[in-house]
Amino acid sequence: MGSATPERSDTEDHDERLARLCRVAIADTAEAGVVSLANRAPLALAVRALAPAVPSDRPYGRRELYTSAEGEVMLASWRPGASSAPHDHGRSRGFVIVLEGAFEEHAFALRAGPTRLEKVQDARTWRRGDGIVVREGPVHALTCIDGGLTLHVYAGPPGPFRIYDVTRRETHVARGGAWLPPDETLTREPWDAS
């Protein structure tokens, strides 16, 4: 059912249509880990005029389009050259669709003795139309090469995740966007507390 073509209705307004498309995208992601190709184009069309502004002190602006117990859909506008902080995705399973622009993704691992965050593979480049699979566990960061727009679909209720501060050498368990300082820090763990 998650990969079914969205049903259409002549009386449906834009908000209802967007909510329905978001529910389908979340169901796709929960079932298969990706939004099906058939559902990406109508979803991209429905969010085209909704790009948020980018605050001056953040790498991207985020607009939550849909949130329920089943998951969340969020649209992000990126500043050219800006990077998210390294972060994981908590307990979420997700899928990020590049709607505009090009991005580099770096993958990291936390190493011990003394604790440090290391890049673990060459950067991957993602372009318009690509989809990035997000799983529980891996740490990554995105850099927007020249301005862009990404659509984030997460299955499951939004939960806390980890943001890694290389400069201050600490990990935030936080909510909100993947930037520093976090929107809301729940706990903060120094890397070498002992």
Ligand SMILES: [Fe+2]
């Ligand atoms: Fe991410």
